[in-house]
Amino acid sequence: MRTLRNAIDWLEERTGVESAIHHFLYEDVPASAGWHQVLGSVAMFAFLVQVFTGILLALNYAPTPGEAYNSLRYIVTELTAGQMIRGLHHWGASLMIIVVVLHMTQTFLWGAYKKPRETTWMVGAVLLLVTLAYGLTGYLLPWDNRAYWGTVVTTQIAALAPGAGPYVLRLLGSDGGSIGAVTFARFYAAHVLLLPPLTMLLIAIHVYLVRRHGVTPIEADAELPKEKFYPQQVFKDTVATFVWFAVLVVMAIAVRVPLGHVADPTDTSYIPRPEWYFLFLFQMLKVFEGPLEIVGAVILPTLAILALFLVPFIDRGKVIRLRERTGAIALIVLGVLGWTALTARAVATTPPSTESADAGLAQIEAWQELPPDQLAAIGAFRKDNCGSCHALGRPAAGPDLTRAVSQRPADWLLQHFKQPAPNVSTQLKNPELRGLVAFVTKHNDTGVKAWESAPQAAVEGAMVYQANQCSACHKLNGVGMNAGPPLNGVSDRHNREWLEGHFADPQKFSPGSTMPVYKLSSRDLDRLTSYIMEIPK
Amino acid sequence: MIAGLGAVMTAALAVPAAAYLLFKPRSQKQSDFVPVADLTQLTVGRPEEVVFRRTRVDGWRVLNEKSTAWVVREDDHKVVAFTPQCTHLGCAYHWDDAAHNFLCPCHTSTFSIDGKVLSGPAPRPLDRYVTKIDQGKILIGSEIQRA
Numbered sequence: 001m002r003t004l005r006n007a008i009d010w011l012e013e014r015t016g017v018e019s020a021i022h023h024f025l026y027e028d029v030p031a032s033a034g035w036h037q038v039l040g041s042v043a044m045f046a047f048l049v050q051v052f053t054g055i056l057l058a059l060n061y062a063p064t065p066g067e068a069y070n071s072l073r074y075i076v077t078e079l080t081a082g083q084m085i086r087g088l089h090h091w092g093a094s095l096m097i098i099v100v101v102l103h104m105t106q107t108f109l110w111g112a113y114k115k116p117r118e119t120t121w122m123v124g125a126v127l128l129l130v131t132l133a134y135g136l137t138g139y140l141l142p143w144d145n146r147a148y149w150g151t152v153v154t155t156q157i158a159a160l161a162p163g164a165g166p167y168v169l170r171l172l173g174s175d176g177g178s179i180g181a182v183t184f185a186r187f188y189a190a191h192v193l194l195l196p197p198l199t200m201l202l203i204a205i206h207v208y209l210v211r212r213h214g215v216t217p218i219e220a221d222a223e224l225p226k227e228k229f230y231p232q233q234v235f236k237d238t239v240a241t242f243v244w245f246a247v248l249v250v251m252a253i254a255v256r257v258p259l260g261h262v263a264d265p266t267d268t269s270y271i272p273r274p275e276w277y278f279l280f281l282f283q284m285l286k287v288f289e290g291p292l293e294i295v296g297a298v299i300l301p302t303l304a305i306l307a308l309f310l311v312p313f314i315d316r317g318k319v320i321r322l323r324e325r326t327g328a329i330a331l332i333v334l335g336v337l338g339w340t341a342l343t344a345r346a347v348a349t350t351p352p353s354t355e356s357a358d359a360g361l362a363q364i365e366a367w368q369e370l371p372p373d374q375l376a377a378i379g380a381f382r383k384d385n386c387g388s389c390h391a392l393g394r395p396a397a398g399p400d401l402t403r404a405v406s407q408r409p410a411d412w413l414l415q416h417f418k419q420p421a422p423n424v425s426t427q428l429k430n431p432e433l434r435g436l437v438a439f440v441t442k443h444n445d446t447g448v449k450a451w452e453s454a455p456q457a458a459v460e461g462a463m464v465y466q467a468n469q470c471s472a473c474h475k476l477n478g479v480g481m482n483a484g485p486p487l488n489g490v491s492d493r494h495n496r497e498w499l500e501g502h503f504a505d506p507q508k509f510s511p512g513s514t515m516p517v518y519k520l521s522s523r524d525l526d527r528l529t530s531y532i533m534e535i536p537k
Numbered sequence: 538m539i540a541g542l543g544a545v546m547t548a549a550l551a552v553p554a555a556a557y558l559l560f561k562p563r564s565q566k567q568s569d570f571v572p573v574a575d576l577t578q579l580t581v582g583r584p585e586e587v588v589f590r591r592t593r594v595d596g597w598r599v600l601n602e603k604s605t606a607w608v609v610r611e612d613d614h615k616v617v618a619f620t621p622q623c624t625h626l627g628c629a630y631h632w633d634d635a636a637h638n639f640l641c642p643c644h645t646s647t648f649s650i651d652g653k654v655l656s657g658p659a660p661r662p663l664d665r666y667v668t669k670i671d672q673g674k675i676l677i678g679s680e681i682q683r684a
Contacts, residue, residue: 049550059558070598071596074597080557081556239542403671404672
């Protein structure tokens with residue numbers, strides 16, 4: 001204990017760190033200070049959580065298009081707690097915006113921006129914009145469809161700025177409105193190199209100003225003895241921070257952060273949506289159409305930001321009690337109502353996404369990657385009980401076919417498949433026989449895994465696919481012609497009803513289609529549709 | 538109370554962070570074996586350097602790259618494939634026919650034909666690829682075993 005005291009004294013004498021901490025903790029706060037003033041501390045903690053989790057993510061993240069998506073997928077699917085770290089960062093961003101907005105609302109309602117605290121407010125307003133800038137730049141970094149198309153819209157809005165539009169676009173690395181490697185580099189650099197030091201500088205100035213002017217007192221404080229920042233206010237700040245953090249941890253564990261398919265600039269079916277806190281702006285654009293678009297996209301937001309920044313100069317009256325600030329309360333209520341209405345409208349008018357939000361997280365099974373002819377061959381193998389002699393993975397009456405490809409000549413195999421034993425013959429048809437020969441002489445690791453684990457329904461679907469020669473027009477898992485559209489990821493484009501209807505009447509669902517009508521039994525239709533819908537992009 | 542809440546929050550961040558940084562990734566890619574030579578191409582007691590292409594998982598990337606191995610046929614049913622780096626500091630060693638041992642040119646570590654350290658600073662025998670023989674072909678897997 002004595003040694004510790006000596007060490008602290010030594011450090012204090014040379015750096016003054018102990019008296020600095022003392023000075024910080026034992027600052028006077030007015031008696032009226034309390035729970036309503038905890039939000040600034042919570043916001044600061046939220047920022048620290050973002051820095052911490054952001055650094056952790058960066059340790060396993062490759063910031064270039066394409067690689068970004070794969071490395072993020074690696075983080076959330078292969079690294080222990082990777083999903084949790086990403087969850088903390090993702091939901092932490094949303095919760096940080098909430099707490100920053102609440103902090104500003106409280107300051108506004110209490111009139112704490114008034115003389116001499118105008119600059120504290122203005123720095124705070126810039127901090128709000130910086131927080132939103134993190135959201136905007138971070139949105140692109142997963143490089144999935146959501147990120148890509150959301151950012152396309154954002155940059156197009158920036159391009160509407162009168163006069164400056166093309167230059168803003170060039171600054172964002174999006175010359176001509178397209179988004180690529182340069183935009184990605186700019187957004188990443190802004191997100192991790194520009195914004196964090198700026199935030200730290202602004203927070204330092206903000207906290208310095210808060211300390212310089214003290215917490216805003218109310219009239220009654222004049223007669224009351226002052227309190228100390230520590231421990232009363234620190235305790236309240238800590239409890240509030242803890243509650244905020246508990247909500248964040250629960251969200252990070254319980255709510256999965258979406259990861260869609262890798263960004264596809266040619267995907268014209270994806271409907272972009274911004275993050276929830278920008279939805280109101282997105283909706284507002286719909287109100288102002290045509291030549292008025294610039295009003296909703298540029299003029300109104302600019303005016304709103306200016307008004308927010310200049311609040312202390314618009315309302316110059318003396319500090320009065322909260323209950324008497326009816327104008328301020330009315331303004332906040334109006335703001336909340338307007339925001340809620342726009343956001344609710346945006347949510348209500350959003351068509352359901354054709355792409356599963358978790359598409360990028362799904363584990364792809366071996367059979368989903370296998371070309372349909374090979375999967376159908378597995379079906380032929382199962383159909384005629386080949387497994388009763390050829391057990392998979394172990395030797396039985398016949399050799400284990402999964403160990404290595406068969407070295408027998410094709411003629412021998414064809415004969416063997418027709419008549420595996422002297423008094424046994426199979427029911428296999430010619431195309432099935434040929435498919436089986438190709439499979440046992442060419443299969444690879446994926447084929448073996450699928451052989452053992454492919455669900456029977458999917459295998460039957462592949463057999464229907466082969467029997468109807470779908471490959472003559474469509475490509476699936478790399479096999480087939482290009483006369484019709486490729487079928488990988490078709491479930492992102494169409495739902496089940498559409499597909500089933502399309503088989504029966506292609507003209508009705510896609511006019512001009514050259515696809516013939518297929519009259520399938522209801523069982524075949526069900527198997528085929530399920531099979532095609534389960535093959536990922 | 539303040540310290541307690543602070544400690545809980547610190548732990549809630551530190552524990553996942555430690556797991557995230559220190560635990561091995563759950564790789565979803567299984568190792569596959571690639572044929573590198575026919576057993577009959579090798580003579581018992583004479584190591585051969587074989588070049589083959591193998592799939593290696595590098596973080597989020599799956600690479601298909603050129604690799605080499607020193608393959609020793611022990612008898613008709615058994616081969617050993619050594620990784621081509623010295624276990625000291627990773628230099629490429631070679632087979633010294635005259636001395637009948639593996640020699641690393643960096644710090645003159647020598648290894649016997651079964652990979653044991655004969656002399657020099659090498660701390661452990663040569664590392665091995667997993668191998669199997671299937672119908673006369675030598676197959677090398679991506680897994681590396683340390684002695």
